[in-house]
Amino acid sequence: MATKTRSGSGNKTNKSNEESLFNWGGNQAGVLVGAAVAGAAVGFAANMGRKLFVQMTSGASGDWADALATEHALTLAIFDKIEATDDSNTAMRAHLLAKLKYALTKHALQEENVVYPALRQANSAHDADALNSEHGYVKTYLYELENLAKDSPEWLARVRDFRAMIEEHMRMEEDEVFPALRNTLSEDQNAKLTALMHKEGFKFA
Template identity: 60%
Template sequence: MATTTKSKSTGESKAHSDQKTALSWNNGNTGVLVGAAVAGAAVGLAANAGRKLFMQFGNVTAGDWFEALKMEHEMALAIFDKIEATDDSQTMMRSHLLTKLKHALSKHAAEEEMVIYPALRQAGHGGQADHLNSDHGMVKTYLYELETMSNDNPAWLAKVRAFRGEIEEHMREEEQTIFPPFRAQLSDEENSKLTTMMNKEGFKHA
């Protein structure tokens, strides 16, 4: 009888130990699954943060808001190059590249509309700020039209090329006419602050 009692006690102790091992969950497998889910969520968050940092890397390394914007202009034109290299049968590729272009231009526009153009206006160049902001309306119109058109015919690619022509003129005006004297008007401290603010805004849209 004593032996039987000892065996029962040992069994209860083992059951209690198993229950504690499962982190007090009713089912040991549940604890494992929850742990895996938490780990997966952590990896997902880390990956997302890494993606944002990667998207912002160009801005940070440039160290100057004007140089960063010029870099983003070049990146957008590189996407245009890829789109123009497609043929009418590559509809999936065209859709993918248009999505990339839309994201790049949307992030870029947010940086300018929320930081650079207001600063330009504050510095006494309200007319230029309004003009550049109006150009962004043209950009949004082209993106909408390209998204709603069938992209398997030459008319779609012709509109892409017309869009590129318009946006290149906008970029040249910013890079050669408006932004250089504006940057020169600001102190080093003001330019540094503008860079920080622009990077922060871009991070939201990365």
């Protein structure tokens, strides 16, 4: 009888251990689910905050044209950092190239999906098409630089060719095309274009 009693007591103990180790019931489940939901909310908020920071960094001042000019300046600052590297800084070159690609891709989406269509509506299709075609060369340069050895003597020379093309593209936009477009639009139309551009940039931020 004693053995049987001990066996029964042992079974209860084992069952209790199983419930506490493997069955997340009652309050434990509530705590875990609550923690998961809270963690997801914090992650979502952090991501939204990052998006807002990235987008507002370029759009903190002025309208759509001013915001794009700010992005141009930020892009040239990345080029400055790339050109300050030497052939031994392969990891840094790869890192800066990734930053450059991100900045240019976001910038191009804003222009291609919002600003260039507005140019076409304002009877400036020729300018819109010319600028849009140059974005194809931007992608070609990025592809070449990604696939060219970062310690190759040709790499930095290609970066400088790329920069020269980008600077000419920016000059045409900032000095000619964008001011002309802005002057054809009313204050309300410029405000709407600014909002649409920021909305597009926010998707990629």
